[in-house]
Amino acid sequence: MDLNELRQQIDIIDNEILDKFIKRMELCLDVARYKKENNIGVMQSSREQEIIDRVKDMSGEKYKDSTALLFTNIMDISKSFQQREINRGLTFIEKKPFEIKPSAKAGCFGVKGSNSEEAARKIFGKEKELSFYSEFEDVFKAVCDGEIDFGVVPLQNSSTGSITQTYDLMRKYNVYINKMIRVSIRHCLAAKGTDITGIEKVYSHPQALMQCSDFMTSKGLTPVNYESTSSAAELVSKSDEKIAAICSPECAKLYGLDIIGENISDYETNFTRFICISKDFEVEENADIISVQLTIPNEEGSLYRLLTKFTVLGLNLLKLESRPRHEGNFDVVFYLDFEGTISDERINSLLIHLEKDATDFKFLGNYKELV
Numbered sequence: 001m002d003l004n005e006l007r008q009q010i011d012i013i014d015n016e017i018l019d020k021f022i023k024r025m026e027l028c029l030d031v032a033r034y035k036k037e038n039n040i041g042v043m044q045s046s047r048e049q050e051i052i053d054r055v056k057d058m059s060g061e062k063y064k065d066s067t068a069l070l071f072t073n074i075m076d077i078s079k080s081f082q083q084r085e086i087n088r089g090l091t092f093i094e095k096k097p098f099e100i101k102p103s104a105k106a107g108c109f110g111v112k113g114s115n116s117e118e119a120a121r122k123i124f125g126k127e128k129e130l131s132f133y134s135e136f137e138d139v140f141k142a143v144c145d146g147e148i149d150f151g152v153v154p155l156q157n158s159s160t161g162s163i164t165q166t167y168d169l170m171r172k173y174n175v176y177i178n179k180m181i182r183v184s185i186r187h188c189l190a191a192k193g194t195d196i197t198g199i200e201k202v203y204s205h206p207q208a209l210m211q212c213s214d215f216m217t218s219k220g221l222t223p224v225n226y227e228s229t230s231s232a233a234e235l236v237s238k239s240d241e242k243i244a245a246i247c248s249p250e251c252a253k254l255y256g257l258d259i260i261g262e263n264i265s266d267y268e269t270n271f272t273r274f275i276c277i278s279k280d281f282e283v284e285e286n287a288d289i290i291s292v293q294l295t296i297p298n299e300e301g302s303l304y305r306l307l308t309k310f311t312v313l314g315l316n317l318l319k320l321e322s323r324p325r326h327e328g329n330f331d332v333v334f335y336l337d338f339e340g341t342i343s344d345e346r347i348n349s350l351l352i353h354l355e356k357d358a359t360d361f362k363f364l365g366n367y368k369e370l371v
Contacts, residue, residue, distance in 0.1 A: 052071060055068070087353065096282045108132065108133070114230035123179060140153075146279070151175075191236060199260075208246045211267075232247060233254070287342075333360060
């Protein structure tokens with residue numbers, strides 16, 4: 001046979017496979033309805049292993065591993081459809097509309113003039129009284145203790161990546177993300193006076209220092225980690241030492257500092273994403289991002305099988321991040337962002353499924369990014 005004839009034979013077989021696959025899926029939906037009526041869970045691991053062992057034996061040594069992968073995928077797809085059928089009509093979580101009442105209390109990381117304050121002002125308005133906190137964790141504690149209703153902390157920078165401390169705190173505290181806002185970051189070198197001569201130490205938040213590392217190296221300056229960019233500017237303004245800070249131009253002006261170097265970030269375009277957190281699950285009508293965390297088994301194919309659940313439902317995964325569990329081993333927690341709304345029946349079903357079957361599962365929120 002020539003190539004065209006071979007391809008024709010493959011097309012015929014593909015059509016047969018498709019026909020059998022559709023029939024199998026219809027039978028799986030019938031199984032799901034039976035399980036729902038009789039309160040039987042979707043996951044039947046012994047039944048799955050029985051099928052895998054059988055098809056591996058039937059396929060022979062040459063194709064046994066490939067056959068196992070094929071049938072594992074088929075069963076994962078089947079389970080996703082079964083879960084959707086069984087969870088139909090169920091509610092994963094009751095939501096409240098995101099609302100900023102005049103009496104609501106808000107706070108953010110840093111001191112006056114910080115980038116976090118700018119993010120908070122974009123959310124709550126310029127006239128809103130804000131509480132300031134010197135540590136990320138203090139913001140989370142204040143929200144959980146009811147000291148403030150909303151807290152604003154940085155989550156991710158376009159140059160240096162995720163702010164890992166925030167992710168760890170999201171796992172530690174029971175809060176929800178209800179809004180994300182993107183802020184353009186403009187770093188400058190600020191000090192008392194315009195002469196850089198004699199300045200050796202530069203104070204700022206570790207993220208800001210990393211984002212300006214090329215400038216620091218070129219000038220032979222020593223980075224010193226400090227609480228935040230704004231508190232570093234405040235320190236320089238009160239100090240008699242010949243030191244400088246990396247902060248925003250507005251922050252330098254606020255604390256009466258002179259700008260020695262402008263736009264000193266390693267990359268010309270530099271943004272930070274900030275999240276607004278609250279104790280209650282609140283959602284805007286146009287929310288289109290969902291965040292969750294979970295742990296998967298440390299075994300072959302587990303991540304692939306997790307991602308299959310999103311592909312089958314046609315969901316676009318925006319981010320996949322891992323962080324250590326901090327339990328004396330190398331196990332990790334995965335953080336996932338994907339497009340969608342809690343009102344979508346597909347997503348509602350997926351979240352119910354993940355909450356039941358995934359280890360260390362936590363729903364982190366449904367929100368909109370404000371650019």
